[in-house]
Amino acid sequence: MAGARTPDHHGSHQSLVWSADEPVRPAKVDAIIVPTARPAAYLKEAARAALHLRCPLVTLHSGKWTCAGHADRHTDPRVDLIAIDVPEPAQLRLPELETSRLLADTVFEQRSDQSVKRNLGLMLSHMLGWERVVFLDDDIRIPDPDDLGRAAGLLCIHAAVGLRVGGFPDNSVVCHAFRDAGGDQGTFVGGGAMAVEVKRNRSFFPSIYNEDWFYLLDAGKRLQSVATVGEVLQYPYEPYRADRARGEELGDVLAEGIFWLLDQGKTARDGDLEHWRDFLARRQRFIEQVLVMVDRSAGIGPADRARMAEALKAALGRLAHITPELCVRYLKALVSDQERWQRHIQGVQRQPRERALKSLARRGATPLTWFTRDATDAGESLVPGRRPRAAQAPRLREPRRGELQASIQTPPRALISGGLSVAGGLPDAAGPPIPDSYPAIAAKIALACQQRHADGDRQGGNRPSQPLHP
Numbered sequence: 001m002a003g004a005r006t007p008d009h010h011g012s013h014q015s016l017v018w019s020a021d022e023p024v025r026p027a028k029v030d031a032i033i034v035p036t037a038r039p040a041a042y043l044k045e046a047a048r049a050a051l052h053l054r055c056p057l058v059t060l061h062s063g064k065w066t067c068a069g070h071a072d073r074h075t076d077p078r079v080d081l082i083a084i085d086v087p088e089p090a091q092l093r094l095p096e097l098e099t100s101r102l103l104a105d106t107v108f109e110q111r112s113d114q115s116v117k118r119n120l121g122l123m124l125s126h127m128l129g130w131e132r133v134v135f136l137d138d139d140i141r142i143p144d145p146d147d148l149g150r151a152a153g154l155l156c157i158h159a160a161v162g163l164r165v166g167g168f169p170d171n172s173v174v175c176h177a178f179r180d181a182g183g184d185q186g187t188f189v190g191g192g193a194m195a196v197e198v199k200r201n202r203s204f205f206p207s208i209y210n211e212d213w214f215y216l217l218d219a220g221k222r223l224q225s226v227a228t229v230g231e232v233l234q235y236p237y238e239p240y241r242a243d244r245a246r247g248e249e250l251g252d253v254l255a256e257g258i259f260w261l262l263d264q265g266k267t268a269r270d271g272d273l274e275h276w277r278d279f280l281a282r283r284q285r286f287i288e289q290v291l292v293m294v295d296r297s298a299g300i301g302p303a304d305r306a307r308m309a310e311a312l313k314a315a316l317g318r319l320a321h322i323t324p325e326l327c328v329r330y331l332k333a334l335v336s337d338q339e340r341w342q343r344h345i346q347g348v349q350r351q352p353r354e355r356a357l358k359s360l361a362r363r364g365a366t367p368l369t370w371f372t373r374d375a376t377d378a379g380e381s382l383v384p385g386r387r388p389r390a391a392q393a394p395r396l397r398e399p400r401r402g403e404l405q406a407s408i409q410t411p412p413r414a415l416i417s418g419g420l421s422v423a424g425g426l427p428d429a430a431g432p433p434i435p436d437s438y439p440a441i442a443a444k445i446a447l448a449c450q451q452r453h454a455d456g457d458r459q460g461g462n463r464p465s466q467p468l469h470p
Contacts, residue, residue: 003184006289008282011178012186013259018158020229026149027156029195030130031056034138035117037063040074042138047075049136049145056080058124060117062087072371082124084357085369089116093362094123095344098333099206107321108208108250115205118191118215119341120360122205125198126348127356131155137192139235141167147230151195159201159224160216162189167233172209172252173245173311174287180300180308181293191215193232204341206334209251213259214334221267240307242314249318253283254327271331276324287316 005011034046036059043059050057057079059071068083075081086092094116103109118135125133132152142148151161169179170187179185191205191212201224205211218224257279258268294300294308351359353372361368 003179004182004293005184006286008286008289009178009183010256010260010263011175011184013188013263014186016223016226016259016262017162017189018225018227020150020154020227024150024229025153026146027132027153029053029055029132029134029148029152031058031125031128031133032136032148033058033060033118033121033125033133034136035060035114035121036066036138037061038138039065040070043071043075045141046136046138047079047081049142049148051076051079052145053149056082058082058084058121060084060086060120062113062117068369068371072373077373079373081371081373082353082357083371084120084360086113086117086120087366087368089113091362091365091368092116092120093360094119095337095340097204097206097337097340099208099330099337102330102333103208103250107246107318110207110209110247112207112247115207115211118205118211122196122198123345123348124356124360126345127351127359128353129350131197131199132195133198134195135191135193136232139237140165140193141233141235142193143233144230147232148195150229154227154229155195155197157225158227159197160189161195161227161229163193163195163230163232164228165190165193165234166231168236170234171239172248173239173241174248174252174290174315176239177294177308177312178286178290180304181290181297182299183290183293188213189216189226189228192234202342202345203338206337208254209248210255211251213255217258217268217334217338221269223262240304240311242311245311245315246318249315250322253280253319253322254330256283257327258331268331271327273324273328276327280319280322280324280327283319284316287312287319 003011032046032050032053032055034043034057036043043057046059047057057075059068059075059081061067061071061083062085068085071081071083121133121135125131132155134148134151136142147163151163154161165187169176169185170190170192171179171185175185189212194212196215203215203217203224205215208214216224216226257276258271260279261268261270261275291309291312294305294312297305300308357370357372358367
């Protein structure tokens with residue numbers, strides 16, 4: 001049964017993309033690129049897909065729980081691996097972007113380096129001559145790795161192809177609350193599972209929430225040609241956190257405001273001051289309406305209702321700082337940055353792997369730490385790639401007993417109930433327990449993936465079908 005709708009919000013933008021209903025002929029995937037901040041055990045799913053598709057796996061690491069050396073030691077040795085420790089953006093050979101400068105030192109500045117990692121993956125793709133690459137998040141499960149090849153097969157006519165995200169819905173805090181309170185809310189193509197045509201698509205990922213939606217815009221005007229095929233599964237996480245809501249609000253407002261125009265056949269350039277005044281008023285009414293829906297919903301328990309209300313009020317507080325003038329300035333900066341990115345990419349030369357990896361650092365900056373296992377055939381025994389002195393990883397000590405466990409939150413009940421052994425829960429940032437309504441989602445994910453893993457991936461059954469904490 002369809003959920004409730006509101007004149008102040010579009011719950012779906014699926015009319016903007018083409019969905020493949022007929023069989024799709026797969027194409028070669030040149031690489032799988034995974035930005036990651038979780039322990040290396042979370043790379044096993046992407047590594048399995050890379051091994052199946054016989055393509056390189058690029059892992060981009062930052063944060064205290066992961067590093068390139070861990071990926072080297074914890075992934076299947078047959079995988080053609082490029083693992084890179086990603087430093088501060090100032091150390092990288094990436095252009096300085098006006099969209100980032102506009103938000104610097106404000107409440108809207110992004111703390112995540114997800115966009116930096118994806119842009120670094122795009123630049124490396126140009127250096128190595130890759131044309132069809134797949135971006136995957138590390139909390140995504142892939143029941144059928146061949147779906148990634150089918151997505152690549154559609155890149156001959158589309159600039160980007162997303163895989164439908166099943167399991168836990170991939171939405172912002174506000175849209176999650178709308179759905180959970182009975183609203184008609186869908187999902188859209190996202191960078192968590194998306195194939196892109198690198199040479200034809202010269203866009204970039206700005207440092208803002210919903211950066212993948214902005215990547216799909218053509219010079220700030222219309223949506224590029226986008227399709228969907230296949231399915232991946234998103235693990236549950238706790239969406240209702242006030243800090244998450246505040247961090248998402250500007251990107252959610254800008255993306256939903258642009259796609260509001262695209263849904264009506266207009267372009268992003270129709271987003272003038274009058275449009276943004278109207279849309280910001282709509283956004284406030286929408287969040288206030290969701291608050292009322294949450295309060296009146298009989299299916300939401302008191303604890304969940306309190307967390308949802310707190311997060312929605314945090315979004316409203318951040319919304320109060322967003323002005324029509326800021327929205328217009330950001331979109332103008334986005335257009336300028338796409339042109340700047342194109343000029344930057346045009347100056348990138350194709351080069352061998354090790355030289356390309358050395359070239360990722362800005363001239364005069366500290367060389368990056370990276371590991372590579374170059375392989376002519378990812379299905380055969382690999383010959384370890386050379387590791388230059390400048391690329392040696394620091395010596396790592398073994399953690400003391402109980403140290404890692406004490407620093408990681410208890411796995412959500414949804415992933416351990418019923419005896420399921422599911423990755424220890426793929427913890428997100430610290431937050432309250434996962435609501436009791438999520439076990440069915442986790443069970444569906446586990447069942448789909450266990451069915452796919454049933455033959456042991458031709459590894460003699462020695463490898464566990466579920467990732468384990470290191």
